[in-house]
Amino acid sequence: MRRALVLLVAALTAGELGAQALRPTGSASLVTARVRSAVPAGIDQFTGSAFLGQGALAMGRVELSFSYLQGTLNPDGGSAGGRDLVEGTVLLGVRALDWLTLEGGPHARAYTLAGSTQRWLFWELRARAGTAFVGSAAQGYVELWRALAADANVPEPFDHAQGGEVGMILRLARAPLSARVGYRIDHAVLGGGTRLETVDGVVIGVGLAWR
Amino acid sequence: MTQSGHLTRLCVLAWALSAGAGVLAAQSSDTLFATGVRAYKNLEFDLAAWLLRRDVTQLTAASAPAAERAKGLVYLGAAELYRGRRDSAVAVFRRLVMLDPRYRPDRLVFPPEVTSLFDGVRLQIKTVVVEVPRDTTITPGPGAFDIWLIASSFQTVEVTLRYADGAPFRSLYSGPVGDSLRVQWDGLDAAGAPPPVNRVVLRVASRAQTGELAGIVQLPLDLRLFRPDTLPWPPPPADGQLLPERATSGAAKRSLVGGLLLSGAVAALPAFVGGTDTPSGPRIAVAGTIGFAGLLGYVLHRPGRPLQGNVRANQTLRDAWQRQVASTTTENARRRREVHVVVRAGEATAIQPRGP
Numbered sequence: 309m310r311r312a313l314v315l316l317v318a319a320l321t322a323g324e325l326g327a328q329a330l331r332p333t334g335s336a337s338l339v340t341a342r343v344r345s346a347v348p349a350g351i352d353q354f355t356g357s358a359f360l361g362q363g364a365l366a367m368g369r370v371e372l373s374f375s376y377l378q379g380t381l382n383p384d385g386g387s388a389g390g391r392d393l394v395e396g397t398v399l400l401g402v403r404a405l406d407w408l409t410l411e412g413g414p415h416a417r418a419y420t421l422a423g424s425t426q427r428w429l430f431w432e433l434r435a436r437a438g439t440a441f442v443g444s445a446a447q448g449y450v451e452l453w454r455a456l457a458a459d460a461n462v463p464e465p466f467d468h469a470q471g472g473e474v475g476m477i478l479r480l481a482r483a484p485l486s487a488r489v490g491y492r493i494d495h496a497v498l499g500g501g502t503r504l505e506t507v508d509g510v511v512i513g514v515g516l517a518w519r
Numbered sequence: 520m521t522q523s524g525h526l527t528r529l530c531v532l533a534w535a536l537s538a539g540a541g542v543l544a545a546q547s548s549d550t551l552f553a554t555g556v557r558a559y560k561n562l563e564f565d566l567a568a569w570l571l572r573r574d575v576t577q578l579t580a581a582s583a584p585a586a587e588r589a590k591g592l593v594y595l596g597a598a599e600l601y602r603g604r605r606d607s608a609v610a611v612f613r614r615l616v617m618l619d620p621r622y623r624p625d626r627l628v629f630p631p632e633v634t635s636l637f638d639g640v641r642l643q644i645k646t647v648v649v650e651v652p653r654d655t656t657i658t659p660g661p662g663a664f665d666i667w668l669i670a671s672s673f674q675t676v677e678v679t680l681r682y683a684d685g686a687p688f689r690s691l692y693s694g695p696v697g698d699s700l701r702v703q704w705d706g707l708d709a710a711g712a713p714p715p716v717n718r719v720v721l722r723v724a725s726r727a728q729t730g731e732l733a734g735i736v737q738l739p740l741d742l743r744l745f746r747p748d749t750l751p752w753p754p755p756p757a758d759g760q761l762l763p764e765r766a767t768s769g770a771a772k773r774s775l776v777g778g779l780l781l782s783g784a785v786a787a788l789p790a791f792v793g794g795t796d797t798p799s800g801p802r803i804a805v806a807g808t809i810g811f812a813g814l815l816g817y818v819l820h821r822p823g824r825p826l827q828g829n830v831r832a833n834q835t836l837r838d839a840w841q842r843q844v845a846s847t848t849t850e851n852a853r854r855r856r857e858v859h860v861v862v863r864a865g866e867a868t869a870i871q872p873r874g875p
Contacts, residue, residue, distance in 0.1 A: 340801060342798070344794075344796060346796075439777075441773055441774055441776075441777025441778065441781070441813065441816065442773075442774045442777070442778075442812055442813065442815070442816030442819070442820070443770060443774075443816065443819070443820060446812050446816065448777055448778075448780075448781040448809065450781075450784055452791075452792075470792050470793065471792050472788050472791065472792055473788075474781060474784040474785045474788055474805075475781075475785075475805065475809070476781065476808070476809045476812060478812075489805055489808055489809070490805060491785045491788060491801065491802050491805040491806075493788055493789055493792055493794050494792075494794075495789075495792045495793045495794035497793070504794075506794040506796070508789065508794065508801075509801070510801040510802075510804065510805055
């Protein structure tokens with residue numbers, strides 16, 4: 309699966325890397341995150357805020373993006389203790405069309421529990437579409453992803469996982485700054501539905517892009 | 520030499536010439552002239568007159584230069600005078616003055632009887648020679664077409680330009696002329712406009728002191744007007760160059776529809792990915808923000824809203840066009856003033872009034 313993903317990206321990016329300048333972008337966001345873990349024994353739900361840093365290096369139509377999220381979640385009720393949330397992605401993508409980017413790569417997530425740490429590793433394929441809808445100032449985007457494979461240190465076998473993000477980026481006319489607001493959600497199903505893990509939240513951030 | 524001796528020699532020469540007519544026809548005018556002058560110098564005036572008359576006739580038929588004909592005529596006049604034919608001498612000298620009013624017999628060659636008779640004839644004859652450039656271009660107004668009048672003797676002249684049918688076109692000069700006179704035409708008609716015709720006639724009428732018309736010299740002038748082409752008007756900015764000055768409905772609809780679609784996508788995202796048990800508050804907040812942005816975009820880009828940037832860009836284009844129009848107008852006005860008249864002179868003809 310991983311080999312197929314690498315081959316797909318290589319085929320799409322062939323011939324695009326020559327004589328192109330690197331275009332870096334970066335953003336910092338505040339995420340109001342909520343984690344909901346439903347197992348037959350009960351439902352654990354945590355909410356909190358996290359810092360999300362994202363960056364990308366683009367060369368021609370090829371893009372290497374990465375993100376890192378870290379925050380602390382507090383239980384909404386019940387006896388479960390607070391847990392730390394750490395998440396990271398490294399994705400290699402290609403801009404297939406002016407408004408469409410396809411990406412693939414690993415997505416790791418870890419909850420630090422009181423006694424142990426749950427580690428999740430998804431191999432994802434993502435599609436991101438974006439276009440301006442209020443003049444050239446506001447760009448809307450829709451991102452959907454699906455896990456092609458996953459590895460988690462939980463007893464239930466992995467079934468499937470998918471997620472998405474929808475939002476809006478406001479760009480200032482003559483400055484490289486941008487503001488972003490969006491909603492994101494991940495949903496993983498394990499053990500034929502005996503375990504459901506959902507992470508969602510609102511993203512509010514500012515970005516910087518060198519053109 | 521006796522009179523009978525002259526006649527005998529003349530008869531012999533006539534026989535010889537008639538016998539060798541073919542040879543004589545081939546004889547050059549120079550030979551006739553030289554023979555005539557030699558006969559004149561040998562005081563054989565009958566022979567000289569006969570030879571010189573033939574010489575002048577040949578030169579006139581061949582349209583020889585006036586200077587060559589004048590040489591023959593002055594010797595012929597002198598020969599006629601010494602033959603005792605004063606009237607013939609006066610007629611020859613009259614013809615000489617008409618041919619070239621500037622001509623004066625060489626006083627070292629001809630005796631006072633000849634020169635005084637010639638001067639007397641010249642003072643009686645009122646004629647002019649008109650000298651103009653054959654082909655010249657002038658600018659009407661500031662330019663000038665020079666006309667030189669060389670008079671045989673003091674006289675009064677009227678210099679006019681006339682239409683081909685004889686109607687007056689422009690009066691140039693009326694007054695006395697002694698030896699010579701330069702008259703100028705500025706290339707305009709009597710109203711101060713460029714000539715509306717392609718041909719006019721320069722007419723110089725000479726009058727004696729009594730006011731009697733003594734002669735007319737006419738010269739046709741072919742005129743050609745050259746007006747530089749004017750520049751075409753610069754085309755106004757094409758529709759494709761002008762930006763729309765009013766917002767169309769496209770941007771407004773895009774804002775509204777885009778905002779609604781994105782808001783709907785935010786609201787429907789959990790259901791799409793399968794996570795249905797999610798609180799709706801944060802999602803509704805994000806969906807509302809995006810929807811509000813779309814609505815705001817619709818207001819900002821409402822149809823018919825003036826697009827000031829495009830208005831300014833279009834005005835800059837129109838101003839540039841107006842400047843080009845003004846520049847072209849100025850240039851065309853300058854070119855319209857730059858009219859040239861090409862004047863080509865024809866052959867002069869002299870008209871002598873009939874005697875009483």
